[in-house]
Amino acid sequence: VKSLIIAPDWIGHAVMAxxxxxxxxxxxxxxxxxxxxxxxxxxxxxxxxxxDSVIDVQTSKGWRQISSSxxxxxxxxxxxxxxxxxxxxxxxxxxxxRFAGIVERIGLFGAARYGMLNAxxxxxxxxxxxxxxxxxxxxxxxxxxxLTPVPPPQLRGDKERERMVRAKYGFADDEAIFVxxxxxxxxxxxxxxxxxxxALANLIANDWPDAHIVCLGGLHERTLATEIGALxxxxxxxxxxxxxxxxxxxxxxxxxxxxxxxxxxxxLAAAFGRPQVAVFGxxxxxxxxxxxxxxxxxxxxxxxxxxxSPCGQTDCPLGHLRCLHELGPQQVFTALxxxxxxxxxxxxxxxx
Ligand code: SF4
Numbered sequence: 001v002k003s004l005i006i007a008p009d010w011i012g013h014a015v016m017a018x019x020x021x022x023x024x025x026x027x028x029x030x031x032x033x034x035x036x037x038x039x040x041x042x043x044x045x046x047x048x049x050x051x052d053s054v055i056d057v058q059t060s061k062g063w064r065q066i067s068s069s070x071x072x073x074x075x076x077x078x079x080x081x082x083x084x085x086x087x088x089x090x091x092x093x094x095x096x097x098r099f100a101g102i103v104e105r106i107g108l109f110g111a112a113r114y115g116m117l118n119a120x121x122x123x124x125x126x127x128x129x130x131x132x133x134x135x136x137x138x139x140x141x142x143x144x145x146x147l148t149p150v151p152p153p154q155l156r157g158d159k160e161r162e163r164m165v166r167a168k169y170g171f172a173d174d175e176a177i178f179v180x181x182x183x184x185x186x187x188x189x190x191x192x193x194x195x196x197x198x199a200l201a202n203l204i205a206n207d208w209p210d211a212h213i214v215c216l217g218g219l220h221e222r223t224l225a226t227e228i229g230a231l232x233x234x235x236x237x238x239x240x241x242x243x244x245x246x247x248x249x250x251x252x253x254x255x256x257x258x259x260x261x262x263x264x265x266x267x268l269a270a271a272f273g274r275p276q277v278a279v280f281g282x283x284x285x286x287x288x289x290x291x292x293x294x295x296x297x298x299x300x301x302x303x304x305x306x307x308x309s310p311c312g313q314t315d316c317p318l319g320h321l322r323c324l325h326e327l328g329p330q331q332v333f334t335a336l337x338x339x340x341x342x343x344x345x346x347x348x349x350x351x352x
Contacts, residue, residue, distance in 0.1 A: 001028055004081040006096060007037035007045060008088045011245075011264030014041040015271050016131040017087055018153040021050040023139040034081075036072075036096065043246040044268070047155040047253075057093065065092045073099020085138050086117060106138050132291060152291035153271040157253030165250040169214075169237070176211035178204050179251055180236070181260035181269075182228060183221035188315045189282035190262045192324050192332075194224055198231035199329035200259060204336075205234045211256070214239050216248055216265060256343075257336050266290050270299055275339035277302060277332050281324040284310040298342040300335040302327060 003024060008014055014037075024031055035045040038057045045054050055076075060068040073096040084097035086107035094116050097105045106119040119142055124133045136150040163173075171177060182197050184190035201213050213234060215225035219241030229236035243251070252258060252269050258276045260266040262283045269276045273294030278285065280303035292299045303309070306323045316323075 001030075001082055002032045002080050003034070004076065004079075004084045004097065004100075004102065005033060005035040005045075006084060006086045006088055006093050007035050007041050009038055009041065009090055011041055011044060012267045013087065013131055014044040015153045015155070015264070015267040017045075017135050018048050018050070018155065018271065019132055019150050020085065020087075020135040020139055021048055022151060022154070023136055025050045027139060034079075036076075036093065038093075040245065043244070043249055044155070046246070047158070047249055049156050066095070069093070069095050070099045072096055073101075076100040076102075087135060108134055108138070130287075152293045153267065154273070154293050155249070155253070155268070155271040157272060158250065161246065162250045162254045165247050166254075168247070169212075169239075171212050176208055176256040177251060177254065178208070178211055178213045179255040179258045179269075180213065180215050180225075180228065181217055181258065181263060181265040182215060182224050183217040183240070183265075184261040184263045186314065187262075187282070189311070189313055189321065189323075190280075191224075192261055192279045192281070192327065193321075194227045195231055196324075196327070196329045196332070197228045197259075198234075198236075200332055200336075201228065201232040201234045201236050203329060203333040204257070205232075207337075212237060214251065216240065216243065216251060257340050259332060259336060262288055270294070273298065275336070275343055276300065277335045277339060279303075279324070279327060279332060280310075281321065281327075282309065282311050282313055282316070284312075295342045298339050300339045302332060302335055 032052050033050055034053050034055055035051050036055045037045050042054050045051050058072045069092045077100045081102045083104035084102045086094050088094055089110050098116050105117045107117045109120055109122055121137055121142055124130055133150050180197055204213055214237040217240040221240040225238040225240045253272045255274050258269040258274055260278055262280050266278045270290030270292035273292055275298050277300045278290050285301045285303045289301050290299050304323055304327050309323050
């Protein structure tokens, strides 16, 4: 069987698609799986051992969009795909399997427009992490339930690329790397304050003076990362918006410790199974928390569960953001230490 996955555009959803691919491979180990993906998620699929190849999206924007989708669909028509799994609602991508003449087109109800799908599954839940179950059920006939429980997402690190990234950024092989991910898309109510990240950087630097502390995220998080560096007075390397996604993945896959908000990077870190603390505020970690195949103690989730939590709002409706302001750096640092005790390494990271 030859399958084509039409990738979602959000990093978190891309990670959550991995259990679907793993299930397809388990059902038929000989199965060939290609993924059609935009650049912002292509590297995530390249880190999945189930993927044979990642195909770049060639569609244009504006009035030429549908004609370019048609052209890409026709270019895929002779590749022998028997079925397509449409994991996106983006029209320019979702329509490609139809243009490619792929007979079986499978997806969730939300993507079922204009006859693009002919096997339509109902959504199993709207919570962020429910996307893992929503996607995994696509491996089964409509109406059948997926494996219970669905295995958590797993990504593999690329040792050669990890070495290249270390060399590029000047990190020696025996030096520890701590990754801080202070962004949360446009959700101020998910962002742990910069001053707390800065205080955490101080705690890390105090215990691991030889370690590198980097901030990872998009271009729109550069100012935030600069603020964290300035407030801490530490050499916090601001890599927001400067690494490619592939380099970012290589930093996460070899990090000695990662601290993030509820974000796509949180899901990536969990899929690599590295020691991690996920800080939650306005959202509910029971619904949106990281799922990982790693030792449960290695993935620490911290949430104060205030009486107003989870409000699920983008900005704090009460104006005080106590759910995150009152979550102190020492608490996160203690959780980070606990997560790190689950790994053994020869890097310079012993407690002083
Ligand atoms: S209302 Fe409560 S849970 Fe929501 S952002 Fe404000 S403090 Fe956090």
